[in-house]
Structure formats: structure tokens, C-alpha cells
Amino acid sequence: xxxxxxxxxxxxxxxxxxxxxxxxxxxxxxxxxxxxxxxxxxxxxxxxxxxxxxxxxxxxxxxxxxxxxxxxxxxxxxxxxxxxxxxxxxxxxxxxxxxxxxxxxxxxxxxxxxxxxxxxxxxxxxxxxxxxxxxxxxxxxxxxxxxxxxxxxxxxxxxxxxxxxxxxxxxxxxxxxxxxxxxxxxxxxxxxxxxxxxxxxxxxxxxxxxxxxxxxxxxxxxxxxxxxxxxxxxxxxxxxxxxxxxxxxxxxxxxxxxxxxxxxxxxxxxxxxxxxxxxxxxxxxxxxxxxxxxxxxxxxx
Amino acid sequence: xxxxxxxxxxxxxxxxxxxxxxxxxxxxxxxxxxxxxxxxxxxxxxxxxxxxxxxxxxxxxxxxxxxxxxxxxxxxxxxxxxxxxxxxxxxxxxxxxxxxxxxxxxxxxxxxxxxxxxxxxxxxxxxxxxxxxxxxxxxxxxxxxxxxxxxxxxxxxxxxxxxxxxxxxxxxxxxxxxxxxxxxxxxxxxxxxxxxxxxxxxxxxxxxxxxxxxxx
Numbered sequence: 001x002x003x004x005x006x007x008x009x010x011x012x013x014x015x016x017x018x019x020x021x022x023x024x025x026x027x028x029x030x031x032x033x034x035x036x037x038x039x040x041x042x043x044x045x046x047x048x049x050x051x052x053x054x055x056x057x058x059x060x061x062x063x064x065x066x067x068x069x070x071x072x073x074x075x076x077x078x079x080x081x082x083x084x085x086x087x088x089x090x091x092x093x094x095x096x097x098x099x100x101x102x103x104x105x106x107x108x109x110x111x112x113x114x115x116x117x118x119x120x121x122x123x124x125x126x127x128x129x130x131x132x133x134x135x136x137x138x139x140x141x142x143x144x145x146x147x148x149x150x151x152x153x154x155x156x157x158x159x160x161x162x163x164x165x166x167x168x169x170x171x172x173x174x175x176x177x178x179x180x181x182x183x184x185x186x187x188x189x190x191x192x193x194x195x196x197x198x199x200x201x202x203x204x205x206x207x208x209x210x211x212x213x214x215x216x217x218x219x220x221x222x223x224x225x226x227x228x229x230x231x232x233x234x235x236x237x238x239x240x241x242x243x244x245x246x247x248x249x250x251x252x253x254x255x256x257x258x259x260x261x262x263x264x265x266x267x268x269x270x271x272x273x274x275x276x277x278x279x280x281x282x283x284x285x286x287x288x289x290x291x292x293x294x295x296x297x298x299x300x301x
Numbered sequence: 302x303x304x305x306x307x308x309x310x311x312x313x314x315x316x317x318x319x320x321x322x323x324x325x326x327x328x329x330x331x332x333x334x335x336x337x338x339x340x341x342x343x344x345x346x347x348x349x350x351x352x353x354x355x356x357x358x359x360x361x362x363x364x365x366x367x368x369x370x371x372x373x374x375x376x377x378x379x380x381x382x383x384x385x386x387x388x389x390x391x392x393x394x395x396x397x398x399x400x401x402x403x404x405x406x407x408x409x410x411x412x413x414x415x416x417x418x419x420x421x422x423x424x425x426x427x428x429x430x431x432x433x434x435x436x437x438x439x440x441x442x443x444x445x446x447x448x449x450x451x452x453x454x455x456x457x458x459x460x461x462x463x464x465x466x467x468x469x470x471x472x473x474x475x476x477x478x479x480x481x482x483x484x485x486x487x488x489x490x491x492x493x494x495x496x497x498x499x500x501x502x503x504x505x506x507x508x509x510x511x512x513x514x515x516x517x
Contacts, residue, residue, distance in 0.1 A: 012392025211370055214330075216359035216435065217387035 039237025234287020363432030
């Protein structure tokens with residue numbers, strides 16, 4: 001009995017395989033359209049979710065990266081000492097950038113910000129201390145960096161928008177967890193539905209499968225054309241979903257951007273090519289797994 | 302019960318329907334497994350064989366049924382080639398083996414026809430060609446003439462005889478008295494899952510021939 005598998009490229013054999021796949025695909029057109037539509041709907045949901053998630057996470061990280069630590073130096077510190085301190089802070093590897101703001105500059109910025117609200121021209125002296133603005137590379141490190149600056153000599157107050165940092169960090173984490181759950185749920189749902197659909201095409205060909213088993217076809221040989229069908233249906237479904245997503249994005253996003261103009265959408269460019277490839281891969285995987293499951297039921301393994 | 306079938310022999314399994322003839326055949330191509338005992342085919346233990354090995358057993362054991370089990374949407378040629386294709390055979394093998402088998406069963410001229418365009422006997426010939434295309438050592442026939450008229454039946458039996466003469470072991474489960482009596486081959490009678498007689502040139506009815514082995 002020969003049990004070794006010989007693999008050789010053989011045009012006739014390939015032709016036979018592809019012929020079987022396309023014949024079966026054409027024969028169960030209705031079923032395949034159902035499968036493709038199912039995958040398209042789930043992939044559309046998955047795609048819009050991933051799109052939203054990426055937009056939000058880009059927005060939140062954009063917000064985080066704009067968070068600054070404001071360091072107010074003690075009153076006795078003069079410009080020279082202040083610049084020295086700012087250089088020390090800048091040498092910290094966690095720090096991205098430092099800007100030294102002498103008290104005169106600080107006052108000008110304050111006047112700019114309050115223009116029309118409070119008449120600052122009445123001020124006779126500058127009440128502000130010299131200050132340093134610190135930007136941190138990794139938003140997670142903001143509290144720690146603030147702590148270590150606070151311990152330095154000649155440093156008065158250290159402030160940063162604690163509540164925002166905490167909120168945004170929590171949002172990111174929730175999005176991430178929710179994302180994983182959503183992805184798993186959607187993929188499983190799609191695989192179950194597509195497997196049920198393919199099961200009907202398998203059922204229609206159970207006679208053929210029985211004969212294949214009778215004449216000595218291996219299970220993987222019997223599975224192959226069904227998995228190819230699942231692959232095609234899954235990929236086509238993902239393509240449909242991508243097309244719909246592209247239309248929705250082109251139509252909807254500009255309107256949303258106008259309506260919610262206070263959100264800096266321009267900082268949140270979604271990597272569309274990657275999203276597309278992810279959806280294609282998800283669709284193909286779902287199709288192949290679904291087919292595998294439904295054929296296995298008829299192979300009694 | 303204990304049944305041994307010699308290489309190259311021609312054996313009838315007889316008995317009324319539901320007595321276990323088909324079950325014995327099914328044991329031999331591992332469609333079923335025995336609750337007890339052992340099954341050996343061509344020196345290989347079949348009943349405990351791994352599932353993944355079953356396809357390779359089936360390439361060595363051809364099976365023919367009463368209802369032919371042909372694929373309706375494939376031509377005669379395609380039905381026969383199909384059995385070869387699914388074993389991963391190359392196109393070269395297909396081009397060589399399929400005409401050989403069709404010629405053997407006398408269907409070369411009808412290779413482009415579909416099963417529904419053929420007479421019963423021709424459909425069975427197609428099924429036999431399909432069973433033989435992998436060059437099996439054993440050909441199992443489960444009521445091969447059950448759906449055929451007497452004239453066609455003798456044609457099919459003649460074909461089986463010719464195949465047997467080429468060295469293929471043949472086991473035929475049947476309850477067709479005429480077939481058994483004409484051929485005068487080894488006859489194993491099964492009743493209620495037991496072998497009640499085993500005769501070397503037997504007839505359909507017990508006692509007409511010489512009883513060589515009796516076992517239970």
C-alpha cells in the first residue's frame with residue numbers, strides 16, 4: 001500500500017481541481033451569494049468598528065502627546081539658572097522636548113490668551129515665575145516624569161492635566177479590550193454562518209463525497225475544493241465590504257468632520273491599506289475555517 | 302466465524318437479505334469495524350487501521366454496488382477518471398489507465414455518454430471500470446446484478462470471470478441462484494451472521510455440491 005504523498009506539478013491535475021471548484025461554485029450560485037453576503041455584512045461591521053477604533057485611538061494618542069507638564073520655578077531662580085534646570089530636565093531620556101519660558105514671555109502668552117476678557121495692562125509688575133514646558137515621549141510616563149521633576153531643587157509647582165491623562169489612558173485601554181472581544185465575536189459569528197451556508201453545498205454533494213471516500217480519496221483531497229470555495233466566498237465577501245466601507249467613508253467622513261469640527265480629525269489618519277488587507281485576510285480565514293468545519297461533519301472525523 | 306479468501310480466487314457470499322453478506326464486504330473495505338475479531342486484507346490488519354490509512358486500503362480494494370453509484374453529471378470517461386484523479390494520479394496515468402479499463406469492460410465507444418444515456422448493464426460496466434482503475438488486488442461486488450435482466454447478468458458475470466482470470470480476487474455477495482449455479486465456484490452461505498456452509502464448487506442450494514468445510 002502506498003502511503004507516501006508525491007507532489008508534482010501537473011497541469012492536467014490542476015485543471016481538474018480548478019474545474020471542480022468552479023463547476024461546484026457555479027452550481028451552488030445561490031448558496032455562494034448568501035455566503036458572500038454574510039461575510040460582506042460581518043466584514044463591514046468589523047471594518048467600521050476597526051476604522052472607528054483606529055480613529056479614536058489616534059485621536060486619544062494625539063491628545064496625550066499634546067499634554068505638557070508645566071514646571072514653575074522658584075521666584076529666586078534667574079534666567080541663567082532656569083535655562084540650566086531646563087537642560088537637566090531635557091537630558092531625561094523620557095523627555096521629548098523642553099521649552100524654557102522666561103517670566104516676560106509667560107506674561108505675554110497669558111495676555112494673549114486673556115485678551116478681551118481681562119485687562120492685563122493694569123498689572124504693574126510681572127507676578128509669574130519663570131517656567132519650563134516639558135513634553136514627554138510616552139504619555140504613560142507623564143506622572144512619573146512630573147514626580148521626578150518635582151523633587152529637583154529650585155522647582156516650585158509642577159502641573160499637568162492629570163484628569164485628562166487618566167481618562168484618555170482608560171479610554172484607550174477600554175477600546176483595546178472591547179476591540180478584541182468585538183473582533184472575536186464577529187469572526188466567530190461569520191465563521192458559523194458561512195459554515196452553515198457551505199454545509200448546504202456539502203449536503204448537495206454528499207453522494208459525490210461518499211463515492212470519493214469509496215474510491216480512496218484522502219480527507220484532505222475531499223476538503224480541498226470546498227476550502228477553495230470558502231476562500232473565494234470569504235475573499236469576495238471582504239471585497240464587497242471594503243467597497244461599501246470606501247463609499248461610506250467618502251460620503252460620510254467629510255460631513256462628520258464638518259459637524260464635529262472641534263475634533264482634530266486631521267491628526268487621525270487611518271491606515272486604509274492595512275485595514276483593507278486585514279479585512280481580506282479575515283474574510284479568507286473565515287471562509288476557509290467555515291468550509292473546513294462543514295466538510296468535516298460529512299467525513300466523520 | 303472464520304473466513305479466509307485465497308488470493309486470486311472467486312468467491313460467492315450467499316444468503317437471504319439482511320443475513321450479513323454485505324456486512325462482511327463492508328468489513329473488508331473498512332466501511333464498518335467488527336465489534337470483535339480481526340480483519341486482514343492483503344496481509345494488513347484492517348479493523349484497527351488508522352482512519353488516515355483507509356483511503357490507501359480502498360485504492361487496493363475495488364467495490365461495485367447494485368445501484369452502481371455513478372456520478373450523474375459526469376460522463377463514463379469522467380466517472381472512471383474521477384476514481385483515479387482523487388488518488389492524486391497524474392494526467393499521464395489517467396490517459397493510460399482509463400482507456401485500458403474502458404476497453405476491458407467493453408465501453409470504449411461510449412466513453413462520452415452520461416450514465417442516464419446507458420442501459421443498466423453498461424452502467425454497471427462503468428462502475429466496474431471505475432473499481433478497477435486503481436488496479437486493486439480485490440474486487441468486492443455487492444449484489445452486482447441485482448438490478449439487471451438475466452442476459453445482462455450473465456454478461457456481467459462473464460466480465461467478472463475475465464477480471465478474475467487476470468489475477469484479481471473477486472468476492473460477490475448475491476442471492477441470484479442462476480448466477481451461482483452456472484459459475485460453480487466457491488460458495489459461502491451466511492445465515493444470521495454465521496457461515497452455515499462453505500463449498501468449493503457449490504450450488505445455491507446446500508447439498509447439491511460437495512461440502513468441504515463446515516464452520517460456525
